Amino acid sequence: MDCFRSFIISRNCCWYTFFLSCDSKTVGIVTIIGTVVIVGALAFGMNWYNTSTASGIRGLKDFRSEITNGIEREITITAEDGREIFHYQGKVDVESDHTDNYIKFESEEGKRYLIYYGIQDTITIIEK
Numbered sequence: 001m002d003c004f005r006s007f008i009i010s011r012n013c014c015w016y017t018f019f020l021s022c023d024s025k026t027v028g029i030v031t032i033i034g035t036v037v038i039v040g041a042l043a044f045g046m047n048w049y050n051t052s053t054a055s056g057i058r059g060l061k062d063f064r065s066e067i068t069n070g071i072e073r074e075i076t077i078t079a080e081d082g083r084e085i086f087h088y089q090g091k092v093d094v095e096s097d098h099t100d101n102y103i104k105f106e107s108e109e110g111k112r113y114l115i116y117y118g119i120q121d122t123i124t125i126i127e128k
Contacts, residue, residue, distance in 0.1 A: 065093050072128040075103075080120035088113070094125060 050056040065071050070093035077086040092105040102116045103123060117123060 069093060070105075070108075074124075074126045074128060075105075076124045076126075077115065077117055078122045078124070080118075085121065086115060089128075 050060045061071070068091075070091045072091050073094065074089045075087070075092070075094070076084060079085050088107070090108050092107065094103055094105045096103045100116075101118070102114060103125075104112070104114045106112045
């Protein structure tokens with residue numbers, strides 16, 4: 001009990017005083033409890049971020065897409081007049097570049113698609 005009093009009472013460098021005044025068993029127990037509390041808080045915080053924030057959910061979905069080589073999607077490109085120019089459905093990981101106006105993805109068969117689109121075209125990508 002003496003070591004806990006010295007831990008609470010000491011103001012200057014309390015961790016240093018605590019570790020010097022306690023036996024190794026008490027220091028070990030406090031270290032383990034502190035580590036478990038910190039790891040638990042980190043796990044709770046990461047879980048909350050990945051399930052409760054929009055950027056966390058997007059990041060988790062991007063990570064899953066990278067690991068599983070894509071997500072089941074339906075890609076449709078329509079022209080200004082409404083006619084369908086391109087349609088694809090399957091498991092893909094889409095990459096796009098808005099300055100050069102293209103989308104790029106590989107099909108499940110390993111075929112790479114690089115599609116350039118015009119200013120008036122509409123691209124719809126729906127996750128299944």
